[in-house]
Amino acid sequence: NAGVTQTPKFQVLKTGQSMTLQCAQDMNHNSMYWYRQDPGMGLRLIYYSASEGTTDKGEVPNGYNVSRLNKREFSLRLESAAPSQTSVYFCASSEVRSTGNTIYFGEGSWLTVV
Amino acid sequence: GQSLEQPSEVTAVEGAIVQINCTYQTSGFYGLSWYQQHDGGAPTFLSYNALDGLEETGRFSSFLSRSDSYGYLLLQELQMKDSASYFCAGNYGGATNKLIFGTGTLLAVQP
Numbered sequence: 001n002a003g004v005t006q007t008p009k010f011q012v013l014k015t016g017q018s019m020t021l022q023c024a025q026d027m028n029h030n031s032m033y034w035y036r037q038d039p040g041m042g043l044r045l046i047y048y049s050a051s052e053g054t055t056d057k058g059e060v061p062n063g064y065n066v067s068r069l070n071k072r073e074f075s076l077r078l079e080s081a082a083p084s085q086t087s088v089y090f091c092a093s094s095e096v097r098s099t100g101n102t103i104y105f106g107e108g109s110w111l112t113v114v
Numbered sequence: 115g116q117s118l119e120q121p122s123e124v125t126a127v128e129g130a131i132v133q134i135n136c137t138y139q140t141s142g143f144y145g146l147s148w149y150q151q152h153d154g155g156a157p158t159f160l161s162y163n164a165l166d167g168l169e170e171t172g173r174f175s176s177f178l179s180r181s182d183s184y185g186y187l188l189l190q191e192l193q194m195k196d197s198a199s200y201f202c203a204g205n206y207g208g209a210t211n212k213l214i215f216g217t218g219t220l221l222a223v224q225p
Contacts, residue, residue, distance in 0.1 A: 050210035105156035
């Protein structure tokens with residue numbers, strides 16, 4: 001099993017350009033997430049999706065849009081990139097269990113906006 | 115709001131025991147998880163507390179006190195490989211598992 005796969009791994013954008021980060025999971029999880037992590041900082045929730053067809057804002061949604069295409073895929077779009085969006089982006093998915101709601105992360109996408 | 119606070123850095127020696135604390139806001143809180151992240155890597159799950167008390171998983175234990183809005187991660191028999199960042203994460207969505215992460219604690223294990 002691949003787990004959570006996100007692409008691209010590295011991307012450099014110019015200010016004002018748009019791009020989409022793709023994410024797919026093969027664990028049949030209902031919940032999927034997008035987080036960003038700035039250097040030396042914690043993870044901040046951008047958007048999450050509790051199930052196919054639903055999306056909700058997290059802590060820092062401004063400047064981003066998401067699409068839960070199906071149960072497997074959850075994409076993050078930057079419509080007009082800004083230098084403040086330079087960060088590492090992590091996609092994640094989770095299952096809900098009585099023993100703990102474990103969240104599994106992708107390897108991260110390093111985005112630089114110049 | 116939903117925020118979780120941790121000490122920014124902790125230093126300990128190999129073989130020692132270290133405790134990393136986490137305080138959280140109670141509104142909408144369902145449970146507390148802990149994650150480990152090595153430099154340049156993705157966070158990985160360590161432990162989860164839905165109820166008050168201690169959960170033990172090998173060298174790692176986690177504790178939750180809902181009355182104090184407080185939890186901690188206890189690492190025993192520290193090894194050099196335990197040098198990493200540790201994050202507490204609060205579940206603020208119940209079954210939807212909306213996870214909000216704490217500020218993170220950088221643990222440096224010295225020989």
